[in-house]
Amino acid sequence: MHRFEGRVAFVTGAAHGIGRATALRLRSEGASVVLADVDEENLAWVANDVAHAEGGEPAGGGDDARGAQVFPVRCDVTDRRSVSSAVASAVDRFGALDVLVNTAGGANGPEFDDFDDDGWLRVANLNLQGVVRCIDTALPHLLASSVGGSVVSISSVNGLAAVGSMAYSAAKAGLENLTRNLAVRYGRRTLRHAGSEHRSVRFNTVAPGTVRTRVWTTDEQGLDKLENLRRMYPLDRVGEPEDIAAAVAFLASDDASWITGVTLPVDGGLLTGPLGAISPED
Template structure:
C-alpha cells in the first residue's frame, strides 16, 4: 500500500516499541518519517534500518519537554520531506508509585503528565501550521492507554492518559475546520522490551484478554496507520481501543462466578 506516498510524518518516541513499529509501518506505506527519540543511537538505528529496507527516514534527537527542541524537530521534518502531514505523539512517562497514596511525591505526578500530555501539547502546537498546509491530509494520532478507562494501576500515568484523551477530543473539534483530524488509540498490554525481564507477567496477563494474547507493537501501528490515512478521512475525535477485547470483558470475575 502507498497510502502515505509523498507525505512527511513525525513520530515521537520512535526509537523502540510502539513508536518504532509505527515509524516502520508509515514508511512501508510510502511516508517519509522523521524518527524522533530522546536517545540519538536508538533514533539513528531505526532510521537506518528503514532506509536499508527501501523506505525514507531520518533521525532526530529531541526531548519533548523542551519547546525549542520540539520546534526544531518539526522544522527538520518539513525541511527534509517538504512538509508535514502526520504527527504521532507516542512519548510517555510512568513512574512507580509507593504502596500508600499519601506517600506519592509531587515530582513523580508532574513527570507523568509531562511525558504523556505536555510533550504532546508542544508537538501539536509546533506542527499545526504545517498540518493545516497539508491540504486536508493533516492528521494527528495520539497514543493513549486503557489505563485512562479502567483501574489498571498507576494514578499519575492513568490520569495523564485520560487527559490526553480529552485533549484529543477538544483538539479534534478545534482543528476540524482547518482540515486536520485528531484521533487516539488506547493500547492494552503490549509486548515491548519493557517486559523483557518479566515474561511470566505477560503470560498471566494474556489469560485476561478475550483474544488470548497480549498485543504487539505492530497491532498498534496498524491502527495508527489507519487513523492517519485517507481511509479514515471522515473520522476525528475518536478513541480506538487496541486491546484484544479487554475493556469489554471481565474474564477474572466471569471465571470466579463459574467456579464450583
C-alpha cells in the same frame, strides 16, 4: 497499500517499541518519516532497519542522507526548544508535515499512597504536556498540509479504566479529552488560523492494552508478568507493537477521513468485559 505516498509523518518515541513499529509501517506505506526521540543511538538503528527493509544501504549522514525518506532527529518532548528545533528541521528536510504520531511516553510514576508533587508533574509533563508541546509546534504545518493534517496520539487502556498507575492513567485520560477538544476546534475545513484559511486537521487516540515492548521484556520478572497478563485477554495474547502500528496507520490515513475525536482501544478485548463472565460452555 500506499496510503501515505507523498506524505510526511513525524513520529515521536520512534527509537523503540510502538513508535518504531509505527515509523516502519508508515514508511512501508510510502510516507517520508521523521524519527524523533531522545535515544539518538537507537534512532540510527531504526533508520538502518528501514533501509534494510527496503533492500538499500544503511542511511549515512551528510549528503548521503539527503535522498533518504527517513530522517532521524533528536527530540525531547519535555523540552519546548528541542521540539521546535526538531519540527523545524523536519520541515526543512521534507518541506511539509501531514501526520503527527505522539508515541513518546512512559509509565513509571508514583502511586497515590506515596504522594509526590514532583513525580506526578514529571509523568504529566512527559505523557500529556509532551503531546501538547508537539501538537502546538506542529499545528501550523498540519493546518497547511495540502491533504489535511492528521494527529494520532498513543494513550493507554489505563486512561479508560482503573487498572493502576494513577499518575500515568490520569495523564493518559487527559490526552483522550485533549484529543476530543482539538478535534472539534480544528475540524472545520475553512477555519481561519493566523489570518489565512486552512484545511481541517483530524485528531484521534489509540489506547493500547499490554504490548510486548522493552517495558516488559528486559528481565525474567517482566516476561512472567506478560505471561500472567496474557490470561486476562479475551484474544488470549498480549499485543505486538505492529498491532498498534496498524491501528495508527488506519486512523492517520484517508481511510479514516470521517473519523475524528475518537479513542480506539486496541486491547485484545480487555475492556469489553470481565473475562470468565461468559464461559465457552454458556
